[in-house]
Amino acid sequence: MSARISDDEFADLVGQALSELPAEFDRYLDGVAIDIESMPDRDTARSVGLRSRRHLLGLYVGVPLTQRSIEHTGRLPDRIVIYRENILRVCRTRQQVVDQVRKTVLHEVGHHFGLDELDLDGLGYG
Numbered sequence: 307m308s309a310r311i312s313d314d315e316f317a318d319l320v321g322q323a324l325s326e327l328p329a330e331f332d333r334y335l336d337g338v339a340i341d342i343e344s345m346p347d348r349d350t351a352r353s354v355g356l357r358s359r360r361h362l363l364g365l366y367v368g369v370p371l372t373q374r375s376i377e378h379t380g381r382l383p384d385r386i387v388i389y390r391e392n393i394l395r396v397c398r399t400r401q402q403v404v405d406q407v408r409k410t411v412l413h414e415v416g417h418h419f420g421l422d423e424l425d426l427d428g429l430g431y432g
Contacts, residue, residue: 309397316390317342319404323411331415334371338418339385340411346389360395364388364410372420386414 311319320342327335351359368384388410397403413431426432 308395309399309403311394311400311403313342313390316394316403316407319407320388320411323408324415326408327412327415334419335415337383338368339383341385341387342390343387344389344391346387346392360392362389363392363396363406364414366414366417368418370418370420384418386411386418388414 320340324335324340346359346362346365348359350365351357351362354362354365356362365387366384367387369381388407393403393406393410397406409431413426416426416429416431421429423432
């Protein structure tokens with residue numbers, strides 16, 4: 307059985323995870339859209355190498371800070387998407403939801419800062 311949590315409470319958990327970041331990170335996240343969606347579409351899942359859209363918990367869309375140059379000005383803002391239904395499906399308790407939301411948010415923020423999957427695994431956010 308999946309955990310149950312309201313849309314508003316889920317959004318609050320995403321906000322709480324972001325608020326735990328050090329204040330000096332704020333300027334680097336300014337302009338990054340943080341969205342919550344129910345599920346990714348199939349094309350989105352395939353674009354990151356997943357066969358099932360049910361396995362994607364979050365997604366960073368953009369150019370990591372470590373790879374930017376002057377050519378990256380004037381583009382669409384970076385975006386972090388957290389997939390609510392998938393997180394709730396893999397969690398059985400409220401505390402598991404809290405922990406998974408935090409882990410997923412920090413994982414995607416890590417991508418924004420240029421960390422890859424190996425880096426994130428090493429930090430416990432894989």
